[in-house]
Amino acid sequence: MSDWIQSVDWASMWLSTGQTIYMTVISGVFTFLLGIILGLLLYLTAKDGLYEQPMIYKVVASFVNVFRSIPFIILIILLIPLTELILGTMIGSTAALPSIIIGAAPFYGRLVEIGLREVDKGVIEAAQAMGASRWQIVWKVLLPESLPSISSGMTVTLIALIGNTAMAGVIGAGGLGTIAYNEGFEAGNNVVTFVATIIILLIVFLIQYIGDRMTRRVDKR
Amino acid sequence: MRALSDVSLTIREGEIFGIIGYSGAGKSTLIRLINLLEKPTSGTIIIQDRMLTKLDERELREQRRSIGMIFQHFNLLWSRTVAGNIAFPLELTNLKKKQREARVSELIRLVGLEGRASAYPSQLSGGQKQRVGIARALANNPKVLLCDEATSALDPKTTDSILSLLSDINRKLGLTIVLITHEMNVIRKICDRVAVLDKGRIVEEGSVSEVFSHPVQKITKEFAGSLNGQQTLRFRDEGTIVFLAHSNESKLQENLSVLFGSDVLSVKVLGSACVQGAETGVTLALKGTASDISAALDRLRLSGTTVEVIRHHE
Numbered sequence: 001m002s003d004w005i006q007s008v009d010w011a012s013m014w015l016s017t018g019q020t021i022y023m024t025v026i027s028g029v030f031t032f033l034l035g036i037i038l039g040l041l042l043y044l045t046a047k048d049g050l051y052e053q054p055m056i057y058k059v060v061a062s063f064v065n066v067f068r069s070i071p072f073i074i075l076i077i078l079l080i081p082l083t084e085l086i087l088g089t090m091i092g093s094t095a096a097l098p099s100i101i102i103g104a105a106p107f108y109g110r111l112v113e114i115g116l117r118e119v120d121k122g123v124i125e126a127a128q129a130m131g132a133s134r135w136q137i138v139w140k141v142l143l144p145e146s147l148p149s150i151s152s153g154m155t156v157t158l159i160a161l162i163g164n165t166a167m168a169g170v171i172g173a174g175g176l177g178t179i180a181y182n183e184g185f186e187a188g189n190n191v192v193t194f195v196a197t198i199i200i201l202l203i204v205f206l207i208q209y210i211g212d213r214m215t216r217r218v219d220k221r
Numbered sequence: 222m223r224a225l226s227d228v229s230l231t232i233r234e235g236e237i238f239g240i241i242g243y244s245g246a247g248k249s250t251l252i253r254l255i256n257l258l259e260k261p262t263s264g265t266i267i268i269q270d271r272m273l274t275k276l277d278e279r280e281l282r283e284q285r286r287s288i289g290m291i292f293q294h295f296n297l298l299w300s301r302t303v304a305g306n307i308a309f310p311l312e313l314t315n316l317k318k319k320q321r322e323a324r325v326s327e328l329i330r331l332v333g334l335e336g337r338a339s340a341y342p343s344q345l346s347g348g349q350k351q352r353v354g355i356a357r358a359l360a361n362n363p364k365v366l367l368c369d370e371a372t373s374a375l376d377p378k379t380t381d382s383i384l385s386l387l388s389d390i391n392r393k394l395g396l397t398i399v400l401i402t403h404e405m406n407v408i409r410k411i412c413d414r415v416a417v418l419d420k421g422r423i424v425e426e427g428s429v430s431e432v433f434s435h436p437v438q439k440i441t442k443e444f445a446g447s448l449n450g451q452q453t454l455r456f457r458d459e460g461t462i463v464f465l466a467h468s469n470e471s472k473l474q475e476n477l478s479v480l481f482g483s484d485v486l487s488v489k490v491l492g493s494a495c496v497q498g499a500e501t502g503v504t505l506a507l508k509g510t511a512s513d514i515s516a517a518l519d520r521l522r523l524s525g526t527t528v529e530v531i532r533h534h535e
Contacts, residue, residue, distance in 0.1 A: 126296035129256055129367075130310040130357075131285035140309065144300045220341040221299050 007191045012179060017199055019093045020175040023165040027100040028158050034105035038064060039112025050134050064106040072103050072164050076171055096173035100164050108157040115149025116142055148219040155211025159204050176200050224250040225421045237391055237398040239408040241444055242418035248401040252367050255399060256288045257281060269364060286314060289358030293370035295350040297342040303353050304338040310360040328356040332386065348379035355386065368400035372407060384411050405444045417441050434490050461514050462531040465521060466502030473501055476526050485513040
């Protein structure tokens, strides 16, 4: 047992855990904001939407479809120039953020759009009949009424996003994926791989648990 | 496709105006034209001397605040409590929080939902949900209330309680109510005047008793026939409502002519004659003093007429 514990460099294990959490939290926040904006844009500009705009809809929809289809490992490499432009570097946890966000936000945007579509048309009509402006409908009707979908969609997205943080090791992002690959696989230390897996699972379970609770709390249907 | 054509209606201030028709007749479109949820391809809509069809988007929003609307499926926000739903239209007008809260509790009392302020719609019955809908529609003191099949999703007993609430509000607040329905009893119970809508056109229009005691169009006759004498009628200001029946048709006619000849009573035929079991009957409204009416009814009973008082005059 003590051999087992000693075969892991715990300092670097905790450092990697910290990096994974850092990437998850920061890209999670941006994915959330960007996804809501994309979802609203798709919903509002669609045919028969509140701001029907066929051109904008087409542009946003193609952007979402393209970036949702590119495998993440390729997306990271494709976005290296953009990352350098924004952050001035292409190495490290922070450098992984743009590609993680651009990989996850379109996916989340679609989930938000689906949630918005589920909002009862009658309730929107009632708000219009009461003299609500379109922005008031967005803030006071659409977003509050789709909160359960926004919350459960975010849970699903965050878990997918953790998978991507592990892959970001290819550009030296660090995190539990990198340590599992470098020290676990390359150096043949299976215990490290095992421990990294357990930690990732714990993070995923925690997110799922919190997400489920939040979704249940906001769902008054 | 043309949902409505050649529709011209004048609705008087303070009345309850019903529009009846089968599904697909264009009722929903017609009521949505009044607050411009549907835009007409041609024609005008005027409410209290303001031409709604001429307003820009902002002015229209302003105007819509003085037109309340309730719906068949209530259309409440499930994410808000009863109080939150009623506060919604008040939030749109930037009313101060204190005034908003005062107004909300006033409205909760008006519709009889005391104690349910913090309940969510999913915890309410259909009738209670419609009461929330009514309170919400009245929040900004509208002049007009539009009712889109407001009782069609409710059971008969709840329908009655919602209808009497609407008729109370109409009297208390002097509110003009426009309602669409496919249910004849809704028209009979609370409407002053009615229009019959068929395939996008208004085929008959007038006071409820006029239209349904002398229906001209086939569709009006169908609606009139959907009520027999047994149903509870609640005409307003029509006097005491009675259903008279006799196994012998000519005897009934004889008795009726005596009744019509009375100096002290004014008699009005409300329903067309109908056969009930072995008897033929007719629904009448009697106006006069209580003692004159009961004396007349006693005489009728003595002559073998079945007398059923449907509603005493209040």
